Amino acid sequence: MRRQLTPEHFQDLEKVPSSSTLSEWLSGVALRWDFVEAVIDICSESAEIAISRRCEARIIWNASEKNRREWQKTDPRPEVIRPISSEQLLTWLAQVPAGQPAEQASDISAQSTAQRISDFVSEETVSGLVEGLLDNLHPRAWEILVKELREQGKDLHAVQLMQDLGSRGDPHKIIPIVEFLRTDGHFGDDRILLDSISKNRTVRDLLTIIEAFRRDGQNLSAYVITERIGVVRNAFSTVEVILDFKEKKETETLAGILTGAGKWREGKALAELINQLRAQGVGECADLILMAAGSERGASSFPPMVKALKDTCEPGDIVKLAHAIGSMRSRLRLKPLEDTLWKTNHTDVLSLIRIFGSVRSDS
Numbered sequence: 001m002r003r004q005l006t007p008e009h010f011q012d013l014e015k016v017p018s019s020s021t022l023s024e025w026l027s028g029v030a031l032r033w034d035f036v037e038a039v040i041d042i043c044s045e046s047a048e049i050a051i052s053r054r055c056e057a058r059i060i061w062n063a064s065e066k067n068r069r070e071w072q073k074t075d076p077r078p079e080v081i082r083p084i085s086s087e088q089l090l091t092w093l094a095q096v097p098a099g100q101p102a103e104q105a106s107d108i109s110a111q112s113t114a115q116r117i118s119d120f121v122s123e124e125t126v127s128g129l130v131e132g133l134l135d136n137l138h139p140r141a142w143e144i145l146v147k148e149l150r151e152q153g154k155d156l157h158a159v160q161l162m163q164d165l166g167s168r169g170d171p172h173k174i175i176p177i178v179e180f181l182r183t184d185g186h187f188g189d190d191r192i193l194l195d196s197i198s199k200n201r202t203v204r205d206l207l208t209i210i211e212a213f214r215r216d217g218q219n220l221s222a223y224v225i226t227e228r229i230g231v232v233r234n235a236f237s238t239v240e241v242i243l244d245f246k247e248k249k250e251t252e253t254l255a256g257i258l259t260g261a262g263k264w265r266e267g268k269a270l271a272e273l274i275n276q277l278r279a280q281g282v283g284e285c286a287d288l289i290l291m292a293a294g295s296e297r298g299a300s301s302f303p304p305m306v307k308a309l310k311d312t313c314e315p316g317d318i319v320k321l322a323h324a325i326g327s328m329r330s331r332l333r334l335k336p337l338e339d340t341l342w343k344t345n346h347t348d349v350l351s352l353i354r355i356f357g358s359v360r361s362d363s
Contacts, residue, residue: 166196294324
């Protein structure tokens with residue numbers, strides 16, 4: 001449900017509240033009318049149904065407000081405050097003073113906070129902590145927390161937190177954390193975070209994050225995300241993202257997605273993506289992927305890809321792949337590929353490559 005909500009559903013909030021906050025509202029604690037309207041909006045099959053439900057809910061809401069006011073007149077004692085859970089307490093402890101830039105944050109305070117959280121993290125508590133940490137933890141404390149978890153041997157928990165940060169965290173908090181993970185973190189942690197962003201984010205979030213990386217001078221991170229979008233998503237999701245970027249005329253990002261798919265996507269998944277792109281009427285994107293595969297892909301990954309293309313794709317796709325190989329690779333880079341195709345009985349493709357290569361040489 002949270003993924004369907006937007007800041008526009010709320011009158012005075014800049015972002016959608018955390019799942020823990022929404023859970024409290026759904027249980028009736030500090031319930032807001034704009035949230036009631038938002039739930040009706042996303043759960044109604046049509047505008048007419050939403051209007052009818054809103055009217056019914058408003059009657060109940062007004063009656064409840066009237067009862068509450070009358071109760072307060074006769075019994076002015078404050079409502080009983082529920083006990084604070086460990087997760088909520090640690091969430092509040094995790095907050096670095098507001099307005100303090102990451103570079104000026106107290107390392108001692110952040111280290112103490114990170115150690116407390118890391119000590120508490122276990123299989124039973126990690127899921128409950130994630131939402132609060134995503135909403136409240138300052139980037140500097142995030143950096144130290146990941147390092148602390150690694151040092152305590154809680155690698156799986158560190159990975160889960162980074163994946164959740166990538167898929168649901170504040171896009172603007174991610175930028176400094178990636179730079180830390182690359183330069184001072186465990187090897188490969190930055191890729192875990194970037195893969196999570198690439199796999200789970202909406203196009204709007206992806207644009208926000210990619211542009212933020214470029215403004216921060218982290219062009220490598222922006223490039224990695226665009227390539228990984230074409231690799232880590234299933235074919236249906238990848239096609240949706242490609243169509244969205246194409247419609248928005250985001251040509252640089254679109255080129256990165258197509259290049260990444262061509263270079264790194266597993267053979268069967270690549271063939272499936274090409275077929276779905278042609279079915280959606282964007283065969284030019286499929287052609288660009290074949291060009292990227294032909295010019296950039298490593299020799300050892302060609303046999304399964306060639307087999308998948310021959311088994312499931314149009315015959316012309318193998319011709320286009322061979323043309324890309326023969327016309328875009330240097331002689332030095334062709335030799336190991338020719339040896340690989342010869343050993344795996346793909347002599348027909350090898351013949352096509354040599355034909356296109358000789359045409360290039362003649363011209």
